[in-house]
Amino acid sequence: MEININAVASPANETFSADWRTFESAHRLRSVTLLTDSVETTWDDARISSYHFLWLRDNCPCSQCVHPATREQMFEVVDAPENLVAGSVSLDVTGALNVQWSDGHRSLYEAGWLRSHAYDETSRSERAAQLRSVRPWDSKLVIPTFDYASVMSSDRVLLDWLLAARDVGLTLLTGMPETGKALETVATRISFIRESNFGMTFKVRTKVEAVDSNAYTALELPAHTDLPTRELQPGLQFLHCLINDATGGESTFVDGFAIAAALRANSPEDFRLLCEHPVEFWNKAPQSDYRSYAPVIGLDSRGEVSEIRLANWLRAPFNLPASEMGAFYRAYRHFSALTRDSRFIVSHRLEAGQMWCFDNRRTMHARKAFDQASGKRFLRGCYMDRDELLSRILVLQRNDPGRSIRAA
Amino acid sequence: MEININAVASPANETFSADWRTFESAHRLRSVTLLTDSVETTWDDARISSYHFLWLRDNCPCSQCVHPATREQMFEVVDAPENLVAGSVSLDVTGALNVQWSDGHRSLYEAGWLRSHAYDETSRSERAAQLRSVRPWDSKLVIPTFDYASVMSSDRVLLDWLLAARDVGLTLLTGMPETGKALETVATRISFIRESNFGMTFKVRTKVEAVDSNAYTALELPAHTDLPTRELQPGLQFLHCLINDATGGESTFVDGFAIAAALRANSPEDFRLLCEHPVEFWNKAPQSDYRSYAPVIGLDSRGEVSEIRLANWLRAPFNLPASEMGAFYRAYRHFSALTRDSRFIVSHRLEAGQMWCFDNRRTMHARKAFDQASGKRFLRGCYMDRDELLSRILVLQRNDPGRSIRAA
Numbered sequence: 001m002e003i004n005i006n007a008v009a010s011p012a013n014e015t016f017s018a019d020w021r022t023f024e025s026a027h028r029l030r031s032v033t034l035l036t037d038s039v040e041t042t043w044d045d046a047r048i049s050s051y052h053f054l055w056l057r058d059n060c061p062c063s064q065c066v067h068p069a070t071r072e073q074m075f076e077v078v079d080a081p082e083n084l085v086a087g088s089v090s091l092d093v094t095g096a097l098n099v100q101w102s103d104g105h106r107s108l109y110e111a112g113w114l115r116s117h118a119y120d121e122t123s124r125s126e127r128a129a130q131l132r133s134v135r136p137w138d139s140k141l142v143i144p145t146f147d148y149a150s151v152m153s154s155d156r157v158l159l160d161w162l163l164a165a166r167d168v169g170l171t172l173l174t175g176m177p178e179t180g181k182a183l184e185t186v187a188t189r190i191s192f193i194r195e196s197n198f199g200m201t202f203k204v205r206t207k208v209e210a211v212d213s214n215a216y217t218a219l220e221l222p223a224h225t226d227l228p229t230r231e232l233q234p235g236l237q238f239l240h241c242l243i244n245d246a247t248g249g250e251s252t253f254v255d256g257f258a259i260a261a262a263l264r265a266n267s268p269e270d271f272r273l274l275c276e277h278p279v280e281f282w283n284k285a286p287q288s289d290y291r292s293y294a295p296v297i298g299l300d301s302r303g304e305v306s307e308i309r310l311a312n313w314l315r316a317p318f319n320l321p322a323s324e325m326g327a328f329y330r331a332y333r334h335f336s337a338l339t340r341d342s343r344f345i346v347s348h349r350l351e352a353g354q355m356w357c358f359d360n361r362r363t364m365h366a367r368k369a370f371d372q373a374s375g376k377r378f379l380r381g382c383y384m385d386r387d388e389l390l391s392r393i394l395v396l397q398r399n400d401p402g403r404s405i406r407a408a
Numbered sequence: 409m410e411i412n413i414n415a416v417a418s419p420a421n422e423t424f425s426a427d428w429r430t431f432e433s434a435h436r437l438r439s440v441t442l443l444t445d446s447v448e449t450t451w452d453d454a455r456i457s458s459y460h461f462l463w464l465r466d467n468c469p470c471s472q473c474v475h476p477a478t479r480e481q482m483f484e485v486v487d488a489p490e491n492l493v494a495g496s497v498s499l500d501v502t503g504a505l506n507v508q509w510s511d512g513h514r515s516l517y518e519a520g521w522l523r524s525h526a527y528d529e530t531s532r533s534e535r536a537a538q539l540r541s542v543r544p545w546d547s548k549l550v551i552p553t554f555d556y557a558s559v560m561s562s563d564r565v566l567l568d569w570l571l572a573a574r575d576v577g578l579t580l581l582t583g584m585p586e587t588g589k590a591l592e593t594v595a596t597r598i599s600f601i602r603e604s605n606f607g608m609t610f611k612v613r614t615k616v617e618a619v620d621s622n623a624y625t626a627l628e629l630p631a632h633t634d635l636p637t638r639e640l641q642p643g644l645q646f647l648h649c650l651i652n653d654a655t656g657g658e659s660t661f662v663d664g665f666a667i668a669a670a671l672r673a674n675s676p677e678d679f680r681l682l683c684e685h686p687v688e689f690w691n692k693a694p695q696s697d698y699r700s701y702a703p704v705i706g707l708d709s710r711g712e713v714s715e716i717r718l719a720n721w722l723r724a725p726f727n728l729p730a731s732e733m734g735a736f737y738r739a740y741r742h743f744s745a746l747t748r749d750s751r752f753i754v755s756h757r758l759e760a761g762q763m764w765c766f767d768n769r770r771t772m773h774a775r776k777a778f779d780q781a782s783g784k785r786f787l788r789g790c791y792m793d794r795d796e797l798l799s800r801i802l803v804l805q806r807n808d809p810g811r812s813i814r815a816a
Contacts, residue, residue: 019692037734038730050730052730052733052734052737054733054734054737055725055726055733055737058725058726058737059725067627067721070721071692072692072721072722073720073721073723074627074721076630076720076744077720077737077740077741077744078740078741078744078745078748080741117725117727119725119726119727119728119729119730119733120730121729121730124727124729127727191605192603192605193603194603195600195601195602195603197599197600197796197799219475219482222484229795230793230795231640231793231794231795232639232640232793278709284427284479284480287803288799288803289799289802289803289806290795290798290799291798291799291802292795293709301686301701312481312484312485313475313478313480313481313482314480315481317463317466317467317525317527318463318466318527319525319527319532319535320527321527321529321532322446322458322460322527322528322529325460325462325463325527326445326460326462329460329462329463329466329485332485332486333485333486333488336484336485336486337486340486385638385639385640386639387637387638387639387698387700388605390698390699391605391696391697391698391699394697394699395695395696395697398697
């Protein structure tokens with residue numbers, strides 16, 4: 001891998017090398033004041049941000065503290081003296097914050113970086129708001145659709161596709177080659193594929209001995225997420241249709257986050273039960289025995305719904321206190337009924353040359369039963385983690401001048 | 409894949425086909441009583457287990473409800489009538505529970521299965537106790553060591569190795585070939601490898617342009633877990649030494665769970681802060697931008713420590729309320745100091761032909777600096793998820809008569 005560091009980021013000087021991104025800001029520091037345990041700064045829009053001494057020392061970007069090539073920290077904050085204080089602070093001619101430490105070390109912080117990482121309440125709220133990008137949908141969704149050739153040739157189209165996958169959680173690619181490795185080609189345009197116990201890729205067609213999974217039968221499959229039996233469900237699922245001559249087998253989708261929101265609004269007690277009680281999911285097969293233990297509705301540390309985990313046919317018997325069992329069944333049946341509610345369902349018959357790419361931890365998918373005798377049906381699929389999707393988006397945005405990171 | 413279903417499990421009759429395991433029990437049902445919403449059973453040891461009607465209906469193992477080949481459920485409990493009740497219950501000649509439902513369906517439950525899945529408080533406590541297998545350690549640990557050839561040829565030795573990896577979290581393999589694909593050979597003896605942004609396998613040697621990670625420098629690395637920047641850190645890490653002619657570079661390990669327990673006992677406030685405040689970890693590289701957001705000490709739903717997440721050089725600036733920042737630095741520095749405490753540290757110089765296999769989410773590893781001029785040092789590594797480890801253990805135990813699943 002040939003890498004020209006200077007071409008990727010251009011810090012104003014070598015002291016600002018702790019990141020691969022640049023941090024522009026419309027705001028300048030107006031003044032700095034030394035307090036007993038922190039530095040208080042006032043910005044030109046009157047925002048006040050305080051920085052604890054240990055926080056500043058910890059984040060010193062100088063080449064003694066941060067490796068110039070990896071841009072990763074070498075300094076460990078446990079090595080800072082117990083009584084470390086800033087002896088003096090000042091703003092230099094570029095507007096950067098200059099700190100002279102009591103142990104002799106000196107640090108220089110670019111204003112844009114400080115603004116981007118400030119932890120006053122206003123700055124923290126702004127950043128938290130930027131993380132909320134989910135766009136809920138129902139049966140009226142116009143499925144975001146992209147052309148395979150454009151995704152392959154244009155970084156801008158690729159980025160639009162990935163943002164739709166992140167924020168809507170359901171996308172369709174058209175114009176795919178109907179044979180060969182088109183699935184791998186388009187998946188690795190994003191990043192590497194996540195292998196599972198079904199292989200690096202999997203084929204969806206009926207098997208004579210369908211012992212692995214009900215997915216490999218011609219049965220109707222109720223709305224589900226794939227691999228709830230794993231600690232981390234795959235973030236993205238790709239399903240590429242090579243042949244679809246069979247009668248039936250339509251794909252249907254529901255937005256699990258929208259259903260969870262409806263449940264939360266109308267039946268908060270049912271919502272609570274599905275968030276608080278972990279459920280076991282088992283993949284019971286001759287050569288594997290996967291078990292996970294997690295709630296149907298996962299919440300992040302801010303209390304927002306971050307994950308749906310459900311495949312009815314992979315659930316273990318509920319293992320709850322007897323006093324909760326009746327109520328939990330009420331909640332579970334309520335949620336299941338919502339996944340069948342036509343208000344939420346989007347339906348589309350996937351044709352040869354089309355591919356689904358959806359958020360497997362949010363968008364529940366189902367399949368109508370199909371008639372094996374009426375014709376062939378052959379899909380290939382694979383998975384990718386949310387980490388790869390989000391990383392690819394950030395790198396594409398880094399290189400896209402119109403969408404770079406800009407502190408408020 | 410050739411699969412002979414009958415060879416894997418032998419249910420007493422086709423109604424008991426909802427699992428690949430068999431459920432023996434030393435106990436028999438003495439009596440059953442029909443209550444208004446559940447069936448109360450009394451066992452021959454006087455234990456009383458109640459089963460809610462919906463729970464029983466949900467878990468009916470008959471061939472209409474469970475696919476005989478996949479052993480996965482086809483019935484959906486949302487389809488049970490709102491007013492479903494058991495019309496009559498009885499024990500049959502084999503001791504199985506027979507239920508006649510108000511809608512005409514009939515279900516038969518093997519006593520061993522019922523005992524194994526009972527959710528009375530005693531049964532739930534017994535099962536929870538079986539899950540606690542962690543064996544904490546300190547500097548006096550005798551590292552569990554296994555011979556490569558034996559692991560490759562014996563399922564029993566393989567199982568012992570994997571149980572040590574699960575419960576101790578640090579193991580050494582000796583007698584490995586010093587070249588070639590020995591790493592992949594022994595890893596895939598367990599299951600498939602988990603790819604990462606560093607590839608399917610990675611090489612640890614210094615690079616001229618070490619832009620990816622401090623791991624590829626000759627620097628000392630503080631105690632850490634690998635890939636804390638991902639939502640799910642890899643469960644197992646393998647490090648196979650092919651050449652170690654350099655001076656320095658010893659591997660050291662600490663049991664992160666033991667350190668967390670010490671912190672919990674001596675400084676509960678520091679422990680709480682590290683459990684409750686998520687920290688961001690960033691992998692900042694030219695071609696990737698991975699970010700995760702999780703606490704340094706992860707707890708499971710029972711409040712037990714389930715994960716350590718820490719690599720000092722991959723931490724983002726702390727993003728906490730200003731009022732907590734000083735206390736959080738005290739907690740973080742305290743934890744870091746414990747990782748350097750000789751009471752906890754196990755040290756071993758990995759020689760050519762040896763391989764570490766350790767729990768990457770528990771056992772923190774560190775590397776002393778080494779002298780690049782003194783000789784070559786070349787390690788190959790890879791990752792695997794905890795899911796694969798646990799699944800392989802369960803399948804090996806399933807086939808090992810002395811260690812099969814047996815209800816209390």
